Amino acid sequence: MDVRSLAYLGIAVPDVDEWHRFATDVLGVPGERGDDGVLRLRLDERNHRVALRTAATSALDYVGFDVADDWALDEATEQLEKAGITVTHGTQEEADARKVQRLVSFLDPNGYRVELSHGQLWEVDRPVQPTRPLHGLRGLGHVVLGAPALSETIELYVRVLGFRLTDYRSKSLYFLRCNARHHSVAFASTDRQMLHHFFIDVATIDDVGWTYDLARSAGHEITAELGRHANDLAISFYLRVPGGFQVEYGTGGLDVDDATWVAHEFTVGDLWGHRRPTGDAITVAPATTK
Numbered sequence: 420m421d422v423r424s425l426a427y428l429g430i431a432v433p434d435v436d437e438w439h440r441f442a443t444d445v446l447g448v449p450g451e452r453g454d455d456g457v458l459r460l461r462l463d464e465r466n467h468r469v470a471l472r473t474a475a476t477s478a479l480d481y482v483g484f485d486v487a488d489d490w491a492l493d494e495a496t497e498q499l500e501k502a503g504i505t506v507t508h509g510t511q512e513e514a515d516a517r518k519v520q521r522l523v524s525f526l527d528p529n530g531y532r533v534e535l536s537h538g539q540l541w542e543v544d545r546p547v548q549p550t551r552p553l554h555g556l557r558g559l560g561h562v563v564l565g566a567p568a569l570s571e572t573i574e575l576y577v578r579v580l581g582f583r584l585t586d587y588r589s590k591s592l593y594f595l596r597c598n599a600r601h602h603s604v605a606f607a608s609t610d611r612q613m614l615h616h617f618f619i620d621v622a623t624i625d626d627v628g629w630t631y632d633l634a635r636s637a638g639h640e641i642t643a644e645l646g647r648h649a650n651d652l653a654i655s656f657y658l659r660v661p662g663g664f665q666v667e668y669g670t671g672g673l674d675v676d677d678a679t680w681v682a683h684e685f686t687v688g689d690l691w692g693h694r695r696p697t698g699d700a701i702t703v704a705p706a707t708t709k
């Protein structure tokens with residue numbers, strides 16, 4: 420299967436209005452409330468990358484990945500069904516809500532709803548405008564999820580969905596790519612479903628620093644200080660966002676050459692920084708996969 424990129428996320432949060440203010444004032448990310456009450460956050464030329472709806476408790480509603488076109492979506496559906504996975508065809512209403520042409524969905528081994536789609540609305544005539552002075556927003560980099568069924572998840576993503584394993588740590592944190600970007604999704608061994616964070620990609624190190632200063636002075640919880648990851652080389656910080664999960668706000672990051680890259684274990688999480696004042700790190704549990 421030829422998944423092209425991480426397309427979008429759907430997330431439920433207790434207070435969408437609070438998220439809207441937070442996105443506007445702190446993250447510099449524009450959002451629009453639709454008639455359906457959903458807040459859609461814009462990060463690049465796509466109509467949206469993150470859709471937030473109101474619910475009693477926070478949850479990840481779905482993770483959406485792109486395939487190339489309608490034929491690729493048919494092929495992907497066949498491959499999933501051949502692998503014994505029940506595929507549900509999305510309704511026109513769901514496709515309209517995601518601003519895609521067509522989508523299918525299935526549950527991964529952890530119970531996350533994964534959507535495959537094509538043709539999400541590009542709005543090149545309406546360039547994304549940050550809501551505060553920033554050099555630029557560059558999109559949704561990746562998402563990191565807790566995986567109670569880690570080994571089955573990696574098998575599914577690599578063998579069926581066609582992701583490549585980029586690297587891993589302690590056999591409990593796996594980084595997977597579907598294009599040149601070091602990872603579009605990572606899975607950590609956890610005992611329950613968990614949206615750990617998603618990555619907002621900004622244009623420059625100053626954008627990261629400005630937002631760090633602003634978030635800090637506004638009293639928002641910084642969950643990891645400024646730092647640089649040892650594997651994907653992104654410079655970033657993490658902050659707690661309304662709803663309880665985290666956003667990694669950063670820039671840069673490694674592109675991987677499929678022709679030469681070999682998956683490997685990495686033993687150091689960060690080249691520098693990323694100190695976690697609250698001690699809140701991704702759980703590293705004993706090995707659960709080969």
Ligand SMILES: [Fe+2]
Nearest residue numbers: 561563618667
């Ligand atoms: Fe990350």
